[in-house]
Amino acid sequence: MPFTPFHMGPGLLWKGLQPAGLSLITFGLAQVLIDLEPLYVLKTGKDFLGVPGHLHGISHTLLGATVIGVLAGAFGRPLTHLGLRLLGQSQFIPVRWNVIWWSAFFGTYSHLLLDAVMHRDVEPFVPISRWNPFVGLVDVGTLHWFCIITALAGMLLYVGRWMIRTALPRAKVGETRPLL
Ligand SMILES: [Zn+2]
Structure with a gap:
C-alpha cells in the first residue's frame, strides 16, 4: 500500500470533476479487494x-489488477445501487456499465501504479517479468501528498457543485447523475 484509504485520492478527484462519471463505491471496493492479499500476508506471512x-x-x-477489476465491477454495481437506494437517490439507478467498469479498472490500475512507485516488491508484469520500472519515480512523501491533495480537491469540487445545485435548485431539474 500506501495505507488503503490514501488510494481514494485519484477517485475522489475524478468524482469531483465528473460526478456522473465514477461510482465511488466501485472504486472503493477495488481498493479494498486489491489490498486483501497484503492483509492476508500480514496475517499468515505468505502471499496468495x-x-x-x-x-x-x-x-x-497487471494480471491480478485486471481480475480484481472484473470482480469490483461485478459486485460494485449492485452495491452502488444499494447505496443509492439507501440514500434515497433511486432516480440515478441504473448506473451505466461503462461508468462501473471505468470505476473498477481506474481503481485497480491507479492502485497498482501508486504501489509500484512506493514498493520495491511490487512486480507489475509478473508472470512475464519481475521488473518494476516505477519504483522510486517519486519519493514517498510526494506520493502521499499527491493522494491527500487529490482527495481534498475532489471533495471540495464535489461539495462546491452540491452547494451550487442547492442554491440553484431549479437550474438542474431533470439532471441524472449518480451520487456514489
Ligand atoms: Zn496495495
Missing part, C-alpha cells in the same frame, strides 16, 4: 502464491 514475506504478490500485478 505461498511466497513467504511477499507483501505485494499476484494481486499487485
Whole structure:
C-alpha cells in the first residue's frame, strides 16, 4: 500500500470533476479487494502464491489488477445501487456499465501504479517479468501528498457543485447523475 484509504485520492478527484462519471463505491471496493492479499500476508506471512514475506504478490500485478477489476465491477454495481437506494437517490439507478467498469479498472490500475512507485516488491508484469520500472519515480512523501491533495480537491469540487445545485435548485431539474 500506501495505507488503503490514501488510494481514494485519484477517485475522489475524478468524482469531483465528473460526478456522473465514477461510482465511488466501485472504486472503493477495488481498493479494498486489491489490498486483501497484503492483509492476508500480514496475517499468515505468505502471499496468495505461498511466497513467504511477499507483501505485494499476484494481486499487485497487471494480471491480478485486471481480475480484481472484473470482480469490483461485478459486485460494485449492485452495491452502488444499494447505496443509492439507501440514500434515497433511486432516480440515478441504473448506473451505466461503462461508468462501473471505468470505476473498477481506474481503481485497480491507479492502485497498482501508486504501489509500484512506493514498493520495491511490487512486480507489475509478473508472470512475464519481475521488473518494476516505477519504483522510486517519486519519493514517498510526494506520493502521499499527491493522494491527500487529490482527495481534498475532489471533495471540495464535489461539495462546491452540491452547494451550487442547492442554491440553484431549479437550474438542474431533470439532471441524472449518480451520487456514489
Ligand atoms: Zn496495495
